[in-house]
Amino acid sequence: MTTYSAVITTGIYCRPGCGAKPLPRNNITFEHAAAAEAAGFRACLRCRPYRVAGPVGSDAPELVCRAVQLIIGGALDHGGTETALAERVGLSSRHLRRLFLRHLGASPDQLARSRRAHFARRLLDDSDLTVLDVAFASGFGSLRQFNRTMREVFRASPTDLRDRRRRADRLVADGGLALRLPFLPGYDWPAMLDLLAGWAIPGVESIEDSTYRRTITIHDAPGLLEISPGGTDHLLLRAHLPYWEDLIHVVDGAARIVGLDADHSAGAAALLGDPVVGPLVRARPGLSVPGAWSGYEVAMRVMLGDDVAEFVKVHGSPAPGLPGGLTHTFPPPEGELGAVDHGSTVDELAALPGVSLAQANQIAYRLGCRTAFPLDGASARWHPWQALAATHLISAGPRS
Structure with missing residues (x-):
């Protein structure tokens, strides 16, 4: 399972193997990137944890895993709500949110937001899609929502993030x-x-x-x-x-x-x-x-x-x-x-x-x-x- 280390003195979280060496007493560990972001930490610019964000751990209860699969399928996109999601798995929205916070460290909405933002960041790195195309390809309902979320998660605009990508990031394919x-x-x-x-x-x-x-x-x-x-x-x-x-x-x-x-x-x-x-x-x-x-x-x-x-x-x-x-x-x-x-x-x-x-x-x-x-x-x-x-x-x- 991928774990993420967050440094309370810098407000940054990193993936395993990052070259940063903070003092152990300043570290907090999260199992999911969304949990680190929900706690107020931002992704490290050096190790870029959004590029390796792993799946949700299968040791969570079955109902949580089922709700996560529905989120991945788009249950919270385009106006979907936590209440409707909870009804699909037979729980109240309050109880579902409590289970998510206990086992994942983030609410259903926070998990969905983190996934969209991470996917968009990968597209900004890997592809030459326009910022507008990246927004809608990542499941955002509007360019305004996209810009706001990227600033909240990565502390920078999508245009600035595209400008930061490394030469080796861009993927070139023979078609597609x-x-x-x-x-x-x-x-x-x-x-x-x-x-x-x-x-x-x-x-x-x-x-x-x-x-x-x-x-x-x-x-x-x-x-x-x-x-x-x-x-x-x-x-x-x-x-x-x-x-x-x-x-x-x-x-x-x-x-x-x-x-x-x-x-x-x-x-x-x-x-x-x-x-x-x-x-x-x-x-x-x-x-x-x-x-x-x-x-x-x-x-x-x-x-x-x-x-x-x-x-x-x-x-x-x-x-x-x-x-x-x-x-x-x-x-x-x-x-x-x-x-x-x-x-x-x-x-x-x-x-x-x-x-x-x-x-x-x-x-x-x-x-x-x-x-x-x-x-x-x-x-x-x-x-x-x-x-x-x-x-x-x-x-x-x-x-x-």
């Missing part, structure tokens, strides 16, 4: 927009590719030369995402999109697919002593649980099995001229399965007509439910880390 997807130390990209290959939807997803590719639909227009190795602390995402508005959610979706949206360190530590899974965790400590682009897509993949390829051909939109055998975008959601989101639990999914308990576990597993177990057999021994245990079992042996 290139962005870094930061990961925690030890992340296992080859293992993730193997896992994704087992569930890839023909025509929509492909894996070739250490690169994962997939089609997506943005505002009824096709797009293409390519994820490949980038560096010692990040993957490289190339996004070919018709619009940049709300790009933050496209990047979040890409990170979710390859398991970068959650910190599994607490689960890995808990499973180390298990006689079955423990040796697998020691062998591949950087294994992450794969996610999915959308709840509807993974639900149809599970319900239709191999017939999903024909479903895509018949109901999907053609996307000609793409590499890796990609031919279509996935059909738009319909019916009750169209309401499946990344906050869904096994019980909620099993209550849908025509969805068995086994299928509910398979769907919930790809949607980030850490207690879902998509394999046959008992799994109570690994509670509440069944999804991570299953990932190690799948990676170590024949897929079910």
Whole structure:
């Protein structure tokens, strides 16, 4: 888990490994950048913690993790409120806020604000998008709101921040927009590719030369995402999109697919002593649980099995001229399965007509439910880390 050190005498917080050497008695530790910012600290200009901000720790309660996933999906963007978010997870807004402050050190609104600001700062560094494009790509409702937030978080205007970027920051791609997807130390990209290959939807997803590719639909227009190795602390995402508005959610979706949206360190530590899974965790400590682009897509993949390829051909939109055998975008959601989101639990999914308990576990597993177990057999021994245990079992042996 990434931790951040804040110095009370300077009002600055740093990521691990920063060259600054403050006196230990002046340090305060935060698990999340948003918590440090909520406490009034600003990001260090030397180590730039916004470039490595990790996912929210999975040792938080399930309801908190579920609410975080909804925030990542945009629940607090464009007028969304903490009250509406709390209703979606079955809590009062006051109780949800109390849980966030206790386990994350920041309220839901503060977490959402920090995520938007950090993403915008990365765009200002990595890309040549205009300041206006960066604002709307990062989920801000107006340029005024964007400017105010960036000044509050980084103590500088977006234009000043763009002027400060380092020569090596700017990413140049052969087509598309290139962005870094930061990961925690030890992340296992080859293992993730193997896992994704087992569930890839023909025509929509492909894996070739250490690169994962997939089609997506943005505002009824096709797009293409390519994820490949980038560096010692990040993957490289190339996004070919018709619009940049709300790009933050496209990047979040890409990170979710390859398991970068959650910190599994607490689960890995808990499973180390298990006689079955423990040796697998020691062998591949950087294994992450794969996610999915959308709840509807993974639900149809599970319900239709191999017939999903024909479903895509018949109901999907053609996307000609793409590499890796990609031919279509996935059909738009319909019916009750169209309401499946990344906050869904096994019980909620099993209550849908025509969805068995086994299928509910398979769907919930790809949607980030850490207690879902998509394999046959008992799994109570690994509670509440069944999804991570299953990932190690799948990676170590024949897929079910």
